[in-house]
Amino acid sequence: MNESNRLLLSGDEAIALAARHAGVALGAGYPGTPSTEILEHFSELGGHAQWSPNEKVALEVTIGAAFGGARALCTMKHVGLNVASDPLFTAAYTGVSGALIVVSADDPGMASSQNEQDNRRYAVAAGLPMLEPSDSQEAYDFMFAAIEISERWQIPVLFRVTTRVCHSYTVVQPRATHEAPKAASFERDIRGRVMIPAYARPAHRRLRKKLAEMQAWNEASPLNHIVQGGQSLGIITSGISFMHVREAAPEARVLKLGFTHPLPMDKIAQFVKGVSRCVVIEEGDPYLVDAIRAAGIPVEGKADMYRFGELDVPRVQRILANDLSPEPIKPPGKPPQLCDACQYRVVFEALRKHDCIVAGDIGCYTLGVLQPFEAMDSCVCMGASLGVGLGLRHVLPPDQARRVVSVIGDSTFMHSGISGLVEMVYNPPPTGHVLIILDNSTTAMTGHQEHPGTGRTLAHEPTNKVVLEDLARSLGIRRVYVIEPRMGTGEFDRLLTECLESNELAVIITRRPCILIAKQLKQYEDQRCECDAAQPATASAP
Amino acid sequence: MSKVTNIIVAGLGGQGVLKGTDILADVALRAGYDVKKSEIKGMSQRGGSVTGDVRFGKHVFSPMVSAGEADFLLVLEPTQVEPHRYMLRPNGVLITPDAVSASQLPNKKTLNVALLGALSAHLPMTEEQWLAALRAGFAETFFEGNQKAFLIGREGQKAKG
Numbered sequence: 001m002n003e004s005n006r007l008l009l010s011g012d013e014a015i016a017l018a019a020r021h022a023g024v025a026l027g028a029g030y031p032g033t034p035s036t037e038i039l040e041h042f043s044e045l046g047g048h049a050q051w052s053p054n055e056k057v058a059l060e061v062t063i064g065a066a067f068g069g070a071r072a073l074c075t076m077k078h079v080g081l082n083v084a085s086d087p088l089f090t091a092a093y094t095g096v097s098g099a100l101i102v103v104s105a106d107d108p109g110m111a112s113s114q115n116e117q118d119n120r121r122y123a124v125a126a127g128l129p130m131l132e133p134s135d136s137q138e139a140y141d142f143m144f145a146a147i148e149i150s151e152r153w154q155i156p157v158l159f160r161v162t163t164r165v166c167h168s169y170t171v172v173q174p175r176a177t178h179e180a181p182k183a184a185s186f187e188r189d190i191r192g193r194v195m196i197p198a199y200a201r202p203a204h205r206r207l208r209k210k211l212a213e214m215q216a217w218n219e220a221s222p223l224n225h226i227v228q229g230g231q232s233l234g235i236i237t238s239g240i241s242f243m244h245v246r247e248a249a250p251e252a253r254v255l256k257l258g259f260t261h262p263l264p265m266d267k268i269a270q271f272v273k274g275v276s277r278c279v280v281i282e283e284g285d286p287y288l289v290d291a292i293r294a295a296g297i298p299v300e301g302k303a304d305m306y307r308f309g310e311l312d313v314p315r316v317q318r319i320l321a322n323d324l325s326p327e328p329i330k331p332p333g334k335p336p337q338l339c340d341a342c343q344y345r346v347v348f349e350a351l352r353k354h355d356c357i358v359a360g361d362i363g364c365y366t367l368g369v370l371q372p373f374e375a376m377d378s379c380v381c382m383g384a385s386l387g388v389g390l391g392l393r394h395v396l397p398p399d400q401a402r403r404v405v406s407v408i409g410d411s412t413f414m415h416s417g418i419s420g421l422v423e424m425v426y427n428p429p430p431t432g433h434v435l436i437i438l439d440n441s442t443t444a445m446t447g448h449q450e451h452p453g454t455g456r457t458l459a460h461e462p463t464n465k466v467v468l469e470d471l472a473r474s475l476g477i478r479r480v481y482v483i484e485p486r487m488g489t490g491e492f493d494r495l496l497t498e499c500l501e502s503n504e505l506a507v508i509i510t511r512r513p514c515i516l517i518a519k520q521l522k523q524y525e526d527q528r529c530e531c532d533a534a535q536p537a538t539a540s541a542p
Numbered sequence: 543m544s545k546v547t548n549i550i551v552a553g554l555g556g557q558g559v560l561k562g563t564d565i566l567a568d569v570a571l572r573a574g575y576d577v578k579k580s581e582i583k584g585m586s587q588r589g590g591s592v593t594g595d596v597r598f599g600k601h602v603f604s605p606m607v608s609a610g611e612a613d614f615l616l617v618l619e620p621t622q623v624e625p626h627r628y629m630l631r632p633n634g635v636l637i638t639p640d641a642v643s644a645s646q647l648p649n650k651k652t653l654n655v656a657l658l659g660a661l662s663a664h665l666p667m668t669e670e671q672w673l674a675a676l677r678a679g680f681a682e683t684f685f686e687g688n689q690k691a692f693l694i695g696r697e698g699q700k701a702k703g
C-alpha cells in the first residue's frame with residue numbers, strides 16, 4: 001500500500017473528492033447537518049459549488065445541469081428531501097442526460113435534526129436507484145458507481161448516507177486517474193422532459209422498465225457482497241450497520257447490500273437459503289426487512305424498540321440475542337445555549353416579558369425554547385413560523401391572537417419564509433401580525449454558511465444581495481423596521497410593544513452579525529472593498 | 543497489536559476536543575494503523591458537550607466506541623468526567639486536566655495538546671510521529687507552544703509511571 005496515498009477523510013469529504021475526481025461540473029444544495037461539508041469541501045477542492053435558497057431550488061438547478069449533459073451533485077439533509085420531493089418524483093420520469101446524484105444525509109438518533117425520518121422510503125416512492133455506502137472509502141467508490149448507473153439508465157441516483165458515515169473519518173485510497181468534466185451541450189427532447197400528461201404516461205412506463213433492468217443488473221452487482229462465515233447465522237445489512245455487525249457477530253455470514261433499491265431479491269433469497277437463521281440488521285425503519293418479507297423470504301427483523309435512535313455494536317448484539325430488556329440510559333451531556341452576547345437574548349427576553357405566543361422556527365434561535373427564556377411555543381420545520389403564527393392569529397380570541405408572533409432566522413426566511421410572508425400579505429388576520437426576522441448575516445446553526453441575504457457566495461465571494469427590508473416593503477407592508485437589539489436599552493421592547501398594539505402587519509428585522517464570525521466578516525468586507533476599488537461594480541448588479 | 547485501541551476525548555465546545563481527535567487519528571494513520579474517528583459536534587460552538595471517538599488497530603469496523611469499552615478517556619473539562627465515565631472499561635485509563643499543572647502550560651489553549659502528551663505515554667506511537675502530526679495539524683506559529691505543552695504532558699505521565 002502506498003502510504004502517502006492513504007487519506008483520513010470524513011464521508012462528506014470523500015463524496016466531495018470523488019465528485020472532483022469524476023468531473024462533476026456543478027454541486028448545489030442547502031446546508032443541513034450532516035451534509036453541509038460536502039459542498040464546502042467540493043468548493044475548497046476547486047469544484048463549482050453553490051448554496052441555493054432551499055433544497056427544492058438546488059435540485060432543480062442540478063436537474064437543469066444534468067439536462068444539459070453535465071454531471072451534477074445535489075446535497076441536503078434528510079428533511080431537505082421533503083422540500084425537494086416535488087422535482088424529485090418527476091425527475092424520475094424525465095430522467096437526465098448527464099448524471100445526477102442526489103445526496104440525502106439522514107440523521108438517525110437526531111444528533112442535530114427535528115425528526116429521524118428514513119429516506120430510503122423515498123427511493124421506493126419516487127422509483128429511484130439508491131446506493132448506501134458504509135464508510136468513507138465506499139462513499140468515494142460508490143460515487144463513481146452512482147454516476148455510472150445514472151448515465152447508463154439516464155436517471156437520478158439517490159445517494160443515501162447517515163450521520164455516522166458523513167462525520168466519521170476513515171481511511172480512503174483515492175483513484176490515481178481523474179476525469180475532466182464532460183462538455184455540456186443541449187439536446188432537445190421535448191417528449192422526454194415536458195411532463196404534460198400525454199408525455200408523462202409513457203415516461204412512467206419507461207421508469208418502471210428502467211427499474212426492472214436495474215434490478216436484474218443488481219443481482220450480480222459488485223456493490224453487494226458476501227462476507228463468508230458459518231452457516232448457523234446469516235445477517236443482511238447495509239450502510240453503517242454493516243460495521244457494527246462485523247464487530248458484534250464476527251462469526252456470522254453477512255450479505256452486505258450497497259445497492260439497496262431496487263433490491264437484488266434472487267441474491268437475497270439465495271443467501272437466506274444457505275443459513276439456518278437469517279436476521280436483517282438495519283437502522284431506522286424496517287425498510288429491508290419489510291421488502292424481503294413481502295417477497296416471501298423468511299427473515300427475522302429487529303424489535304420495535306431498536307427502531308429509535310442509532311444502532312451501535314451493543315445494540316446489534318442485543319438484537320441478535322432477542323434481548324428486549326430496557327437499555328442503559330446514557331447520562332445527559334451539557335446542552336448548548338445561546339452565546340452570552342447573542343442578540344437573540346434581547347429578543348427572547350422581550351418575548352417572554354410580553355407573554356407572547358411564539359411560533360418559532362429552526363436555527364440557533366430555537367435555543368430560545370430552553371431556560372431561561374422558554375419563549376418558543378412551536379417549531380415544526382423550516383419556514384413554518386409564518387404559517388403557524390398566522391393560523392393561530394386567525395382562530396384565537398383577540399386577546400390571545402394579539403400576542404402571537406412569528407420568529408424566523410435570516411437563512412430560514414430565505415429558505416422558505418418568503419412564501420409565508422406572501423401569505424401574511426394575502427390573508428392578513430384581523431389583529432394583524434408581527435414577524436421578527438433575526439438577521440445575524442449567516443446560517444449560524446449549521447456552521448456559518450452564506451445565503452442570498454448575505455451578499456456572498458458559498459466561497460464567501462461578493463455577489464448580489466437580497467435585502468430583507470426591501471423585499472418586505474415591496475410586498476406592500478407598511479411597518480417594516482430594522483433594529484440592532486442592544487442589551488439594557490429597552491429599544492427593542494418598545495418597538496415590539498408598538499407593533500403588537502398596532503393591529504397591523506409588521507416586520508421587525510433585528511440585525512447584528514453573529515459574534516462568532518465577526519472576525520471573518522471583517523475580512524470579507526475588507527476583501528470586497530479592495531475589489532470594489534480595483535474594479536467598479538457592474539451595472540447589472542443591483 | 544491485533545486488538546483495537548479505543549479512545550474517547552470529551553469536553554465542551556471551544557476547548558479543542560475535535561482538534562485533539564484530529565491529531566490523535568492522524569498520528570495513528572502515520573504509524574500505519576487502520577483508524578476510524580467519529581464525532582458528534584452538533585452545536586459544539588454553542589458551548590455544549592462535544593465528544594470524539596478514535597479507534598485504531600490492524601482493522602477497525604465500527605467508528606464508535608461502545609459503552610464500557612474505552613481504553614482511554616481523555617476529558618478536557620472537569621464537569622465532563624462523570625457524564626462520560628460509563629464509557630471507560632474496567633481498569634481503563636482516565637486522563638483529566640489534573641494530569642498537567644496548568645501554570646506550566648504556554649497558554650490555556652494548549653491543554654488539549656498537553657493531555658494528548660499525557661495520553662501518548664501510554665500509546666505505541668513514537669515521539670517523532672506525534673510531533674509530525676502536531677506540526678501538520680496547526681499553523682506553523684503554534685508549533686513551538688504545542689510541542690512544549692505536549693512534552694509537559696508526556697514527561698509528567700512518564701514520571702508517574
Ligand SMILES: Cc1ncc(C[n+]2csc(CCOP(=O)(O)OP(=O)(O)O)c2C)c(N)n1
Pocket residue numbers: 030031032033055077079080081083114362363364365382408409410411412413438440442443444445446
Ligand atoms: C429543510 C431543512 N433544511 C435544512 C435544515 C438544517 N437547518 C436547520 S436551521 C437552518 C438554518 C439556520 O439559519 P438561520 O435561520 O439564519 O438561523 P441561525 O442559526 O443563524 O440563528 C438549517 C440550515 C433543516 N432543519 N431543514
